[in-house]
Amino acid sequence: MQSDLSPNFKPKNIVNSISKAINLGEAQSSLASQGKDWESVIDVLDKAEHHIGKEMSVNSHLNSVMFSDDFNKQYEKTLPLISNYYSDLGANKELYKAFSRVKETKLSKQQKHIVKESLRSFELSGVALDGVKSSRFKEIKEQLSILSNNFSKNVLQATNSWKKTVSVSDLKGFGENELSKVRVGENYEISLQVPVYIDLMTYADYRELREEVYKAYISRASDVGITSKDFDNRKIMDEILELRSELSQLVGFSNYAEYSVESKMVDSPDAVVDFLEKLIDLSLPQAQSELKELQDFAGHELMPWDLMYFSEKLKQKKFNFKSSDLKPYFPEKSVFNGLFKTIENLYGVELTEIDEKSYHEDVRVIELHENDALIGRIYLDVYARENKRGGAWMSDYQGLYKDSLPVAFVVCNLNSPSEGKPALFDFDEIVTIFHEFGHALHHLLTKVQFPCAAGISGVPWDGVELPSQYMENFCYEREVIDLISGHWKTGEKLPDELFLKVIDSKNFQSGLQMLRQCEFALWDMKTHISDADTYDILEEVRAKTSLIPVVKENRFLNAFSHIFSGGYAAGYFSYKWAEVLAADAYEYVRENGGIGSKTSSDFRAQILEIGGSLDFMEQYVSFRGSQPKMDGLLKASGISV
Known part of the structure; x- marks a missing residue:
């Protein structure tokens, strides 16, 4: 068990280890293609997927958090091997037939759902293609995996170069x-x-x-930047978009947006566009009012580099406190101890740090126990540093499978201790930490023993963000604030006066924030519908959403890793859609007992534990008792309608 929980963070020859894992996978898939029931098909594939997944995950993780040219060169050699393996798997007609045979056998409700989704995955992976088209589909998948890594590498190196x-x-x-x-x-x-x-x-x-x-x-990563032009991502972006379009057309879709939403909860790209445009229409008047207030306060026309500066000054004036006033009350130790206690109160699990060395001295190893039984582990990598990809994320090392317990990586890029002081966190950073632990709990609390549907596996992309967005809400409860705060010198909890100011300011400039996120999501969807230049599409979207001048140096898309290297292509709307679910779910839990209540336990049982083994929206309705409503999001965001 211990070896399963401790990834090998010092791989000597990752090309060799990936090749061996793929050989195992190919042998297992060949065996499974002859099977006739769940045990001889899905169980056989699960064994291979569990092993390959671990090998891939640890390499991808190290390339993101401990980037080096030497390791990346080896990592890049594994990408075609992995891409070709999964392309061949998805196009395996005999395996598709085997799943079709399994579909006709006696199955549990979870098994039926998994088989149905697996058959659809085969179809989206080009199983119906033959000859030249099949070869081209495989070639595109390989090229996309390499281009995605190159995009991410360029962003990292461009960031570090200035x-x-x-x-x-x-x-x-x-x-x-x-x-x-x-x-x-x-x-x-x-x-x-x-x-x-x-x-x-x-x-x-x-x-x-x-x-x-x-x-x-x-x-960054553009041809006009102050940073090195050696890392320009524009050609990579264009090629990625062209290849996605071609790939989707090969399997019968008009564009990549249609291809993407086929595996999500929403009905169509048009439904997503309508949803986003409705949010924009509802948010725009408030955003315009907020910007006018800010501009009047500044006393001059605002440029992009003025927004955060004057927003902070205006926030100080309106609410009579500074963001930095909060920091002393949120040292790292208090924040994580309080977070762990909050999770214990929510779900009855205990989180404890263990003394185990990992790939970097900053990494903390956290174990989860329930009723004294170990149920999983988190490798927590909090601080920003060079050669570490920016942003925050959760990724899995392994899921629950037979004797193997789930293991997750939680990564942030936050402040580190300095000059005798502990790391002191901004409140926004605390919200980020809660968000990523929401993802980790989704992965770790699963009861599903099938790797293809355990944790976040098999969950539609527009449902993945529900547990993380839901978790953010608890940061604003007094009970939780008392757990996560403790002045780094005195241990004093956040005073009521400051807490009330945090609550009062929670939705400060929420219209502007909503507009910004909708801009990203609408650009993403429209750019994957159209063949037009992606920056032209962004300009078209900004005509309605951007309320201040855009400078000629703006090449934001060149570093938009979520879309070009992070899996959110034609899916960035998932953040907003999941916010609807999260706000609706949180309001329901809070109105029915809150932390520690039956409804809180129901969220664990019907959402977190089920993973991708059942229809996600059906599970949500089973938990909530009704379809989600946008009202909760607007109310939680302070958008007046």
């Missing part, structure tokens, strides 16, 4: 906490790492410096 030494006078507006992050000996070095970038945009009084840093950040 640094600047500045004087303390350039950083007027920074507090000691912000200064400590960029102090290097007697000097100060700023960069495009997210915690530093956010501080500069939020607190730096020096407007010209904010402009310079903003332009460097927004133009």
Whole structure:
């Protein structure tokens, strides 16, 4: 069991290990293709998938969090092997026939759902294609896997390539906490790492410096940027979009958006566009009002590098506190101890840190127990550092399978301890931590023993974000605040006065925030419907959603990893749709007892434990008692209608 829970973070020859895993997979799929029932088909494939999944996951993880040219060269060699294996698997006609035979046997409700979804997956993977078309489909999948990795690599290297030494006078507006992050000996070095970038945009009084840093950040991985043009992603983006379009047409769809939503809960791309445009229409008047208020406060026309700065100043004036006032109350130890206690109160599981070395000294190893029985493990990698991909995410190492327990990686890019101080977190960063643990709980609390449907596996992409968005809501409960806060010097809990200000300011500029997310999602869907230039489509979308000037250096899409290397292509709307579900679910739980109640336990039993083994919307309705309504999202976001 211990070896199953401890990934091998020092692979000597990953090409060889992946090749061996694939050989096993090919042998198992050949055996399964002759099978006639669940045991001789799905059980056989599950064994191979469990092994291959672990090999792939740990390599992908290390390439994201400990990037090096040497490792990446080896990692890139494995991508065609993996892509070709899954392409061959998806196009295996004999295996498709075997699943069709299984469909006619006596199955449980979960098994029926898994077989039905597996057959659809075969169809989306080109199982009906022959000859040249089948070969081309496989070739496209291989090219996309390589291009996706190259896109991600370019963003990382472009981000790391920009640094600047500045004087303390350039950083007027920074507090000691912000200064400590960029102090290097007697000097100060700023960069495009997210915690530093956010501080500069939020607190730096020096407007010209904010402009310079903003332009460097927004133009990363492009041909116009201040950062190296060696990492320009434009050709990669165009090729990815062209290949996606061709792939979708090979299997009978008009465009990639149609192909993508086929495996999601929504009915069609048009339904997604209608949903997003409705949200835009509802949010636009409030967003315009919020921007006018901000512009009047600033006293001049706002540019993009002014938004966070003046928003923070206006927020301070309206609510009489600064974001930095909260930080001392949220040291890392208090936040995680409180988070673990919150999870225990929600679901009856205990989280404890164990003393085990991992791939980096920053990584913490967390074990989950229920009734003294070990049920899973999390590798928690919190701090930002060079050669680590930006953003925050959860990924799985292995799912629940026979004697193997689920293991997850939770990754953030947050502040680290400095100069005798613990890491102190912004409230937004705490929300991010809760979000990613929501994903991890979805993976770890599963009761499904089939790897193809355990945890987040098999969950439609527009349902994956429900547990994470749902978890965010608990950050705003006084009971939880008392658990996660504790002043780093005195241990004092967040005072009521500050807590009420957090609640009052929760939906500050919520119209602008809604508009921004809808802009991303609508661009994503429309760019995968149309063959037009993706930046032209963005300009068309921005005509309605963008309320301030867009600078000529803006190449935001060139670093939009969610779409070009993160699995959200024609699916970014999932964040907003899952927010509808999450707000609706949270309101229901809160009105029916809240943390520790039967409805809280029902969410675990009917959503988290079921994973992808049953129809996701049917499970949601079973939990909630009705279809989700948009009203909950609008209410939770403070959007007036």
